Amino acid sequence: MRVYHFTEQPYPAAWDHHQGSLRINLPNRLMDPKVAGDLFHRYYDEWLLADELGFDIMLNEHHATATCMSSACIVGLSILARQTKRARLLVLGYPLGHRPDPLRCAEELAAVDVISRGRLDMGFVKGVPYEFPVSNQNAVGVMDRFWDAHDFIVKAMSSHDEPFNWESEFFHYRHVNLWPRPYQQPHPPVWSTTGSPVNARILGERGYVMATLGTGYATRPLYDEYRKAYMAKWGKAPAADRFAYLGLVAVANTEAEARRIGKLVSVYLPSSAIVAPQFRNPPGYLSIEDNMRILRGNPRPRTGTKDGRFIDMRTAGVQELIDVGILFCGTPDQVYDQIVEFCDYCGGMGNLLMMGHAGAMSHEDTVTNLTLFSKEVMPRLKAYKQPVAEMVAA
């Protein structure tokens, strides 16, 4: 198993001053650039430590929010491409739905792949709903635009003999010729996220790495949709390395200390949900059927426990988050057991996207969390033999 250390690079000093929204309309005067500069340096120091400890690295991007200062993920990727030595660099996600210019995307990512000498993983996503009002891209038809941008980027990265032409419904270029071209051939691995069975099948057909976030023990049905489509296309079961899962992690030498850290790291969940409601559902982002459910006040639940209970992540306590498979928390033995139990239940999961820091968690707590995990849990996870599920649901 690979383990990617992830933090959203938050700006928690502003979190106490929100009027019901940490995103989109929170005035940026609540950010002190000097504090932000220090925080960035600290987060990069922790990623450099993660590189030394044997982790891979994940970063992401959000817009107009105090929950994530990475508003242009290419900045973080560029720094880490130069400064880290060995870690894979996963961007998840790189929001194609908000990008007007996929040529620029291909150029940025290819350069990062070259500078890192082939360590980039490209996690393409459409983007979260409440950021469409910021990017002003249209959420109606975003998946069509997403796949068109994806197809363009892959072609740009894998075409080497002459400039090519691209005149689609969404994007228009006449002389595409990527310099530098990517280090990995034919292109860096493609990842994506999903919470929907339809997209799980599309990713399975393409054989891309599929990550889920916040799905808990409701992850298995999505993996199985992927497996069905993968089997149909490729004639064999997908290996565990085709699956990734975002888990919050708090590990310590005593259970009590781990739960203290668990509480700090799980602040990510309620804080993420603090969005002014009028921005949450731009037209076209969700299907007509989902919008009918919302109009009627019956939105679709996402996160389940093994025994089928649904948990509200915004209000759940540490034990509930452990039960639901969102938080892996405890002594090294407990954390190892929880992760392996989750992998077994899912029929194999080869990439743990470990949120090892969140919110106002201190540098010291983060370093302890990463270091203990790397010494006591990671070696055993590397040795753990993944099940390879044929597709039958547990």
Place this chain on the structure above:
Amino acid sequence: MPNPAVAVAPRAGGLPKVGGLRLEMIDRGEGRPLLFLHPGIGIDANAPVLDRLAAKARLIAPSHPGFGASELAPSMTTVDDLAYFYLDLMDEFDLRETIVVGVGLGAWIAAAIAVKSTARMSHLVMANAIGIKVGDRETRDIVDVFALLEPDFNKLAYFDPKAGERDYKSLPDDEVTAAARNRESLGRFAWQPYMHDPKLKGRLHRIRIPTLFLWGMHDRILSEGYGRAYCAAISGARFEPIENAGHFPHIEQPHSFADRVLAFAGL
């Protein structure tokens, strides 16, 4: 890839084909044709304004492609596409001397039709119209309705916000589907540039038929100044305020609205 665009509403299968699309359409009354183009919230077949208009004209009131139960062609992404669709519709039905009436988004479509051809039109009526840019680049002419929850939208859009309230829990499936499709389709056609076509204002001089602007004076989605500037860009257009009505004067003052339309068209 599967197209996530507006799903076809369940009722569409039984609808007549117009311009190649299954279209939900009211065709009521006799006399001169009156094409009524609804605003972004769609159309209620039982709205009193429709009967009032149909008493003295042949009222043709479709749900725009993608709205209500009407089918959408995936290639349709702009208000110009809708304008060409209605030009085809007027040809297909051989409508002559048509009174084209639009409210809000419908008025934008009506203007987009009229700048292309008024060959089948006698009169144009635009109520609380959107579709052009009036203010400077840092002034949003039209309130961002996609950044409003429905109760807040109702407070700005109606003279009496109760007129906009709907209990989705008790509405039948087809009406809830229509509400969801209406919102998605409004986003499709008007998300960006927001609620206007930057080219339209410079083409309004092409409209040379009698034009009436009706304006619900309690509209706080649009300002009266916006309406008057829009009106002034069309040669000879007349501006008539309607009191005790907001963005949807055809709903809040149906008799006054219909009577002014009919009188303007000489009916």
